Amino acid sequence: MRHEVIVGVERRRRWREEEKLSILGKVGLNGATVSDVARRHDITRQHIYQWRQELRRKGVLPRTSETVFLPLLSPSESEQSRDRQPLEIEVVLGNGRRLRCASDLPLERVQQLIRAVEAA
Incomplete structure (x- = not known):
């Protein structure tokens, strides 16, 4: 100290x-x-x-650059069975921070999370 x-x-x-x-x-x-x-x-x-x-x-x-939202394509039922865990996505923000979340999270929720992480 x-x-x-x-x-x-x-x-x-x-x-x-x-x-x-x-x-x-x-x-x-x-x-x-x-x-x-x-x-x-x-x-x-x-x-x-x-x-x-x-x-x-x-x-x-x-x-801080303007946030750009990209469409997330949800996996089809044939690609992901119900007994498997959903895939995880990682979003790298302009300030170097990373946000990881489930790929089946609704787009609106992902946008809210990105805004919260960028504001922190």
Whole structure:
């Protein structure tokens, strides 16, 4: 565990762009939330949101692209018998996160899950 001793009045820390990118990259890894990452680095959640916005504005961090939904073809009854488990699909999102779900999940539910994962 690292401790920082602040001498004087100033509490404001200076973060290099590389440090900000490193911290931002940890959000979503192994299920880490913004709160988890902020707590781990002794910053507020707002720092992370502000850094995202700042780095996107500078062009350092890619803007979130528009979500593209592709039609899912459900397997026919002949391809998948009732006693077998449904196939699993994996969706790789623009931010590098992955969503795995059953292939027989309704398209509307898949869309909701993708939106939830991208918003996290």
